Amino acid sequence: MRSYVGISGFAMIASTFLILFARSANQGHDAVVVLCAASLAGPVTELQEAFQSSKLNADGLSIDVLYRGSPELLALHRISGVGDLLIAADVHYHRVFVETEICDAPMPLGKQFPCLIFTSVSEKDALSILNHGGVTTSLPKPQHAAIGRAVAKIVGAQTYQRMLQNARVSRETVTQVATDVSNGVVDVGCAWTTTPRQFSNLKNVVPPHWDQYESQVGVSVFYASQKRAAANAFRKFCASPAGQNIFADHGFSAPTASAKNLASAPQK
C-alpha cells in the first residue's frame, strides 16, 4: 500500500512540475481573452504577438485568443462569460451582440469579400457551382459561419439551400472549407478573398456581384469584461496603423465609412 501511495505522490509531484514547466511564464488569469472568428486566425495571431512585444503594451499585458465560429463564440460567452474582446468576421455578428447588449459598438479593422476557392479545376468550372455544375463542393453552413450567411444572402436563401443539398460536405467554419479544397477532398468551396493567404495552393474567383457584399471585420469590448482598460488598449492597437498594416498584409481592404459609423455609437 505504501508503495502505491509513494508512486502516486511522486507521479503527482512530477506531473505538477511538468504542467508548470509547460505553462508560459507570461500567461495566466490576468491575460486579456479575445474571442475571435476562426477565419481571422492569421492576422490576429500576428496582432497578438506584435502587441505583446510593442511599446504600447507598457503594462506587459498578455493576450489569449480563442478561435471558433462567431455563433459558437456568442454561445460560449453567454454560457460562461468568458472573453474581454470580440473580433468577428462579419459586422452582422457585432450587431447581434450589440443589440443583445453583450458588447459595445465595434471598431472596424478591415473588409473582405466572398469568393469561390479551387485548386485543380478551371475558373469556369468553379463558377458552374452556381448553375448545378458537375464539380464537388464544400460549403459553409449559414447558421454557423459568417461566410455561409454572406453567400446565402447574395444568391438567395433557397438557392443556397439547394447548393448545400448538392454539396459533398457542409462545414462550420471557412477554414474547414478551405482545408477541404486545399486537400483535394472537393473541387470548389466558398470562402473570403483573404482565405487563400493561409493556403499556398488555393486560387480564387469572385463571381459577378459578389463583391457588392462587404464583410466588415470589427473588434468590440464585452460589457462583462473585468479588464476593460486592458481590452481597450489591445483594441486601440488593432485599429492603429501597425495593426492595420497586419490586416493589409493578410489581404484585407481598409474599412469603409459605413462601418466607421458603427464605431461612433455611444459606448456604455
Add this chain to the structure above:
Amino acid sequence: MNRSNGPSANSDRRFDAVLIVAAVVFSTVLLALIGANVWVAGLDRIGVWETLKQTEIQQALWLSIGTSVYSTVISLWVGTAIAHLISQRQFWGCRFIDLLMDLPVFLPPLVIGISLLILFRQTPLVWFDEWFHIAFAVPAIIVAQTIVGTAFVYRTMKATFDQHAGRIEGIAETLGASRWQVFSRITLPASKQAIVASIAIAWARAFGEFGPVLVFAGSFRGRTEVLPVSIYLELNSGNVAGAAAISLLMILIAAIVLLLVRFTSRDRFTSRAGSPR
C-alpha cells in the same frame, strides 16, 4: 478419434481462417491509418519540422503528459475506492451509483464538456470557479480527463473485485483482519494486473481527451493547449501536415507507454502476483 483428419478439423481450420482474416484486415486498417499520417507528413517535411519546433507544440506535449498523469492518479484512487465499496458492500443506492459511474463512458464527450461548463459557470458553483480558476484553465483539463478516466478505472477494478469477493478476503476477516488490512494487504496486491490495466486505460483516455477539454478548458494557445487541441488548431489554420505530424507524435508516445505497461505488467506484477503469463 484424431481431430487433425476428421470433419471437425476442417471446421476448426475454417474457424481459424475467419479469425485470422479479421485480425489481418483490422491490423492492416490500423497500419494504414498510421501510414496515412506518415504519408501526409512526408509531403511537407519542412512544414512538419516547423510545426514540431513551435514552442506552443512543445508546451502542449508537456501539458498533455502532465495533466494526463495527474488525472490518471486521481482516477485510479477515486475509481478504485468506489469500485471496492460497490463490490464489497450492499447498501441503499449502490445500484444507482453503479449505474451513474458508467455514465461518462456512454455519454458523448461534448455532453461532458458542456455539462462541466454549465455546472461551473451557470450554477451557484460559479463562486467556486471564480475562487479557484477552473474553467478555461489547466484545472479544467484535469477535471475533464478525470471524469472519464474514473469511470474506466471503476469498471475495470469492480470486475476484479467482484471476482475476489468472499474468498481470501472472507477468510482474512474471519481471522480478525480489519477491512482496511484486508484491502491494503490482500485485495490490492491481488489486483495488480487490473491496476496496471486501469492505469493504461485511464491514461490513454486522458491523453487523447478532446471534446470536453475543447469546451471546458478552451483552446488557448500555450495555456490550455494539449496535443489533441493542437491538432484541431493546426487543422483550423490549414496546416494539415503539421496536424499529421502531431498525430504521429501522439501515436509514438502512446506506443511507448503501451510497451512500458506491457513490460511492467509481465515482468513485475504478473509474475509476483502468481498469475499465468
